[in-house]
Amino acid sequence: MHRRLLLGALALPFAARAQAAPLRVLGTGAVAASTRDLAAAFTARTGRAIAFENANAGVVARRLREGEAADLVLNSASQVERLAADGILDGGTRRELGRMLIGAAVRQGAPLPDISTEAALRAAILxxxxxxxxxxxxxxxAGTHAARLIERLGIAEQMRPRTLVFPGGGAAVQAVAEGRAALALSQVSEIIAVPGAVLVGPLPDSAQLVTAYLGAVHARAADREGALAFLTHLAGPDGQARFRAAGFATG
Structure with missing residues (x-):
């Protein structure tokens, strides 16, 4: 009898976690593939489900400002800093996940263009x-940087009718994988995550944008403890290894 009571008591925390509402995580496309993989491992270990949604950095920030609920937010450092300054995120919980470069993608099997210099990149785009x-x-x-870069390279007028824009970088890379576009400019992690697309390489230093991505708990998180636990998992050794595999620089 006592043994059954003890086993039942030990099972209660696990049952409670399994029955709890999923932890709500809102992030960007750059971290999406890694976060989903890490969420599966976290759920397997803790029994806590993760509901992950992604959009681009600006849309994530807008949704939060419009009042969307979330427990944990993963976004670019600049957006996280502004959201924390506005009291939407708890700035004291910020953790860096990694730093990401922008790269170029072509369809698998297509010749790899030279993008080693700014002049070569300009020629490849043209x-x-x-x-x-x-x-x-x-x-x-990535889209904001790409548009500004094309403007700076002096080819905006030529490229305007030949440019497809998408809500997120993953969809832009998918267009390359499907043959609807010959070249995509996107975060390296978004390129790596799309089957049928090949990373040509990062943009040259003079045309590059390095973006740090952070996680932070929402100031009104329904489950602050769960959000902190998952953020610790993302920023821990297993999380950092997965982000590095996706092309992030960590540490």
Missing amino acids: AAPVIAHSDPATGAT
Whole structure:
């Protein structure tokens, strides 16, 4: 009898976690693939389900400002800093997940263009019948940088009718994988995650944008303890190894 009571008591925390509402995580496309993999491992270990949604950096920030509920937010450092300053995120919980570069992608089997210098990158963009990137109008990190870079390279007018824009970088890379665009400019992690697309390489230093991605707990998180536990998992050894595999620089 006592043994049954003890076993029942030990099972209660696990049952409670299994029955709890999923931990709500809102992040960007750059961290999506890694976060989903790490969420599965976290759930297997703790029994706590994760409900993960992603959008580009600007859309994530807008959704939070419009009142969307979340327990944990994963976004670019600049967006996290602004959201913390506005009291939406708890700035004291910020943890860096890694730093990401922007790269170029082509369809698997296509010749790899030279993008080793800014001049070579300019030529590669001009040679592409159609290019793709995320939508700068929505605040997408890679899309905003790509649009500004093309403007600075002096080829905005030539490329405007030959550019497809998408809500997120993953969709832009998917357009390359499907043959709807010849070249995509996106976060390296988004390129690696799309089957049928190949990473040509990161943009040259003079054309590069390095973006740090942070996690922070929502100031009104329904489950602050769960959010902190998952953030610790993301920033821990297993999490950092997965982010490095996705192309992030960590540590």
